[in-house]
Amino acid sequence: MSALNSTLTEPLAPMAQQCVPALPRVLYGVPSRGALSLEEHVAIHGTLPSTGGRGRRRARERATMLIEEIERSGLLGHGGAAFPTAAKMRAVAGARRRAIVVVNAAEGEPASRKDRTLLETLPHLVLDGGVLAAEAVGADEVIVCICESADLGIESLTRAVEERVAAGSGHSPSLHLVVVPAHYVAGQESALVNYLNGGPARPTFTPPMPFEQGVKHRPTLVHNAETLAHIALIARHGAPWFRQLGTPSQPGSTLVTLSGPLTYPGVYEIEHGASLSSLVQAAGGTTARLRGALLGGYAGSWVHSDLLSGIALSNEHLAPYGASLGAGVVLLLSEHACPVAETVRLAGWLAGQSTRQCGPCAYGLDALAMTVLEIAGGIAQARAKQRVEHLASLTARRGACSHPDGAVNLILSSLETFEAEFAEHARHGPCDGCARPPEMPMPYRAVSQCGSRGTRR
Amino acid sequence: MGGTLGMNAQLVTAGPSAYWYLTRSTGAVALLLLTLAIVLGVIDVERWNTSRWPRFVIDSLHRNVSLLALVFLVAHVLTSVLDSFASISIVDALVPFVGSYRPFWLGLGAVAFDLVLAVIITSLLRARMGFVTWRAVHWLTYASWPIALVHGLGTGSDASGIWLLTLSILCIAAVLAVILTRVIVGWRENVALHGVALGSAGAFLLFIVLWLPSGPLSSEWARRSGTPPTLLSHPQTTAKSHRAR
């Protein structure tokens, strides 16, 4: 778990009293066990800056001020797309019908644990953010969506909502908890909205976008849980405080799930632009040599171990390497693992996670997985690489969501980063490392319950 | 019925009216066109095509043949109402089983007509309803066709005549053949659904084989099927003795 534990035997000074910009921010006061109660949360962070409207005009003024503060802070979404948070809030606030806020902690990405960790340990910070966002866009309802496999998170969230209701602050906006299925694409915005509207957790064709017409056909603001935690802090401490850390283009801090051969793998809070080496150091260093690092999750890109020492963790710094932070995933692959075998398994898994609603995604990812398997097994047809590139162009950007795009990105990145290893396998077939157990997590095998339509023609 | 009997007796001496012929011919053509529409529809969904017969042509043909079938169906209904022989009112033509002439078998025609109307109207308004709803209604064609066929054999007072029989058999053969291809092509996709389809088709064939000899082809059929007694000895009812070949 997180290395930044504190036992809370002595009361923590409120964060605002720090005179030096420092971490932790979101993880400030995170308990080593269980969750912060409402009382403890208020003791550290103070009460919510705005507590219910006293007159509609003042409420609207406060709402506009919050959105402007978020805009000044330069906060970007923490769900993977890094979309400007304020822009999203403005779009929903400007809609005519009453809005709804959805807190996205579905976290379908297997290599990411930050959202469920937040809800397990610091649910009130996320709920604060949800309530603030609701006031900012004029919503009367906040729905927190959490993955069905996050038992602890569900438990602590339920208790947190009960605490708020008991304290009299759980009704405006009303807080609801919804458990969503554990699938890779279940956390995609339109899939989430589809599920909340009573349908399956599968993406839908957009437009209309959720911010125009989402849950119950109302304008819906979908934010990642961590994004809302940051909103809760910015509302208290202001945009300049937020910008004291991070880079100009990606200010503030972020949660990162660090996994692989490390002494202390887990969820860490870093400032944007921190070096990978410093993060690894904070995690107690590696326990094996590395082949490379996967950044951004299973829709992300690899960086070869030769280049890792120079890496800084912000999208701006990673762009030249063809990578991005995504939802804050840093997965280190040890030298014992065979990157080719891992890629083959991953390609198959990603194909299996397709909801098969769109032909190009269903057939394209299947064909890509098959071709990669052939290359790895040394039985590839001639011109296999060209075939992969051709399939990639047929598959990416031709589905209703970005799943095929991400899968194609990952596969192409694997082939490029580990070109030497793939060439070896193409010539000589499987290596010793291929037989080892997989290092990369691949849960939720039975995705067909997502509602596939059987084999497509 | 007493009053009309007198009027009918006068018409009888003049021979079968034009409407009588028109009802039969439009009915037969409608059956033929409905059969063709189903065959084209199944070919359409099987995505069969050649360079001379691209998909959009098959699809257009299917839609146009269906509309033409509707035209002939409407003509068939109108002429049967206008034909004073059997006193079929417009209500009988649309509401099943309330007529006085062979009520059950005529009623089947009304059922088939209603189903075809539903299918065609929903198809014309396709853009306004969900695809799944539209398709569910469209599958009613698989019900309307056998009902129409049995209606033809049951109400036609010349069912034993060679032409209607031949036509019906050809239509049955065409539809069964095309359903067989559909089941073979689509078997893997949905075994249950195609199993039911195959079973229903087989059951229908069995029904026809068993029913024809003891039903329309038997000499007592006109009476058993519900022809009103006043018309039973009518030359038109016994007209099968001078069938045009």
Next chain:
Amino acid sequence: MSQRARVNPIACEAHGMCAELLPERIILDEWGYPIIDGAPLEIWQVKHAIRAARACPTFALLVERDRSPAVAHARSEPSG
């Protein structure tokens, strides 16, 4: 005001009539699904595109006016 043809990939079931009716802009991939570039339709192509959209059995082909750029980010949103 330019118009574009776009396919709803979820509704599309690879019937292929669109490619027959607008072969200048729509080709089919190896699985039978349409590939349409996003460029605006030429004036004379619009009525063919509309005919193709009407012929599509599942209404997957859409002919739309240009949407505002604010919505252009649509497809890049995984989880907010």
